[in-house]
Amino acid sequence: MTQFEQTPFGMPSDHGGKDLGIFLPVANGGWILSKNKPELDGSYAYNRQCAVLAEAAGLDFVMSMSKFRGYGGETQHWEHSLDPVVLMAALAEVTSKVKVWTTIHTILQNPAVVAKMMATLDQVSKGRAGLNVVTGSYKGEFSQMGAWPDDVDHDGRYDLAQEWISAIKRLWTEDSVTMNGKYFQLEDCHSWPKPEKRPFLVCAGSSKKGMRFTSKEMDAIFLSGADAKSLGEASRAAKADAAELGRAVRTYSMMTVVFGETDEAAQAQAGHFREGLDEEALHGMMRAYGFLDAEIGKENDFTRKARSTFMTSAALGTPESVIEQLTELFEQAETDGLMLIFPDYHTGIPIFGEKVLPVLRERFPGRVNVPSHG
Numbered sequence: 001m002t003q004f005e006q007t008p009f010g011m012p013s014d015h016g017g018k019d020l021g022i023f024l025p026v027a028n029g030g031w032i033l034s035k036n037k038p039e040l041d042g043s044y045a046y047n048r049q050c051a052v053l054a055e056a057a058g059l060d061f062v063m064s065m066s067k068f069r070g071y072g073g074e075t076q077h078w079e080h081s082l083d084p085v086v087l088m089a090a091l092a093e094v095t096s097k098v099k100v101w102t103t104i105h106t107i108l109q110n111p112a113v114v115a116k117m118m119a120t121l122d123q124v125s126k127g128r129a130g131l132n133v134v135t136g137s138y139k140g141e142f143s144q145m146g147a148w149p150d151d152v153d154h155d156g157r158y159d160l161a162q163e164w165i166s167a168i169k170r171l172w173t174e175d176s177v178t179m180n181g182k183y184f185q186l187e188d189c190h191s192w193p194k195p196e197k198r199p200f201l202v203c204a205g206s207s208k209k210g211m212r213f214t215s216k217e218m219d220a221i222f223l224s225g226a227d228a229k230s231l232g233e234a235s236r237a238a239k240a241d242a243a244e245l246g247r248a249v250r251t252y253s254m255m256t257v258v259f260g261e262t263d264e265a266a267q268a269q270a271g272h273f274r275e276g277l278d279e280e281a282l283h284g285m286m287r288a289y290g291f292l293d294a295e296i297g298k299e300n301d302f303t304r305k306a307r308s309t310f311m312t313s314a315a316l317g318t319p320e321s322v323i324e325q326l327t328e329l330f331e332q333a334e335t336d337g338l339m340l341i342f343p344d345y346h347t348g349i350p351i352f353g354e355k356v357l358p359v360l361r362e363r364f365p366g367r368v369n370v371p372s373h374g
Contacts, residue, residue: 017364019337021061022054027081031341034309036276038344042080050345051091054098057353061099069141073281092125101130111167115191122195130200135161138288158209165217215242220250228332235335250336254312259351263317270316273309282306319355
């Protein structure tokens with residue numbers, strides 16, 4: 001039994017109820033693929049203020065993605081991006097309560113390097129560190145640096161990730177680690193200091209293989225669904241899968257929130273974003289996802305969804321309307337948390353913190369399905 005199985009490692013939020021945080025805009029353009037959106041520069045200064053506002057609002061966590069190549073187009077979407085680990089260490093220094101979750105790709109970083117990086121973030125943040133584990137899906141992004149494993153398929157990338165996270169957990173708890181895996185080899189490998197509080201672990205694996213990896217090794221999973229019903233089905237499936245292993249995982253989804261003085265004003269704002277869709281950036285996104293050139297520009301399920309310009313589901317309206325939409329989502333989907341995106345975070349976060357968050361805390365005060373400490 002490891003020290004983390006013996007000692008609670010700290011939950012993502014301390015109040016109980018739902019875990020609510022923000023997906024930081026660490027790359028230019030944020031999360032709306034439009035020429036008509038507020039122009040977020042993805043700078044440290046902007047993200048620093050996001051974290052400060054998130055903590056002041058009473059949100060539970062801030063999370064950063066990891067991106068190495070943008071989508072181009074007229075907006076040059078995501079061409080400029082910050083390193084997520086360095087960023088979260090800096091944000092840990094300007095906050096004291098909000099959890100700081102970084103993102104690392106398993107195919108890019110050796111587990112011994114990651115073990116030390118996260119132990120350092122644990123120390124800097126005084127136990128608020130979290131790690132979003134990404135197994136890699138953007139071939140063009142990694143092949144540009146010679147890091148795409150052509151001989152490893154989708155399921156193989158999860159086998160790699162299994163070795164990777166197993167090595168990291170051992171390095172966090174054992175004096176010396178020797179392992180001779182298919183993907184990673186460690187020989188009398190030392191890693192000090194150890195994290196005092198094991199970082200919170202989250203993944204977005206939705207395939208059968210990915211969900212089993214998450215159920216076995218992670219504390220939470222990000223899920224997507226076309227509506228609350230399908231999201232609920234995915235949430236229940238994830239929890240059932242973890243239960244088969246004697247564990248529990250928390251289930252999260254993502255949501256873009258567009259506030260307006262009226263519901264009609266928010267809808268009009270969303271329509272304005274759609275009218276400004278950056279088609280060339282959309283094509284760049286499709287290439288990153290692996291679409292062939294012959295498929296670029298053709299109508300399909302991907303492009304029809306993308307024409308909303310939002311990369312997630314959206315809640316549109318007055319704060320009162322958004323409260324009802326999120327309440328319905330939580331009640332129908334039975335998820336445990338939500339990661340929020342705003343067109344302009346500096347105006348959206350304070351509105352959410354003042355007018356939406358207190359009501360959600362009151363409506364969803366309890367915590368269920370506390371993760372196991374494996």
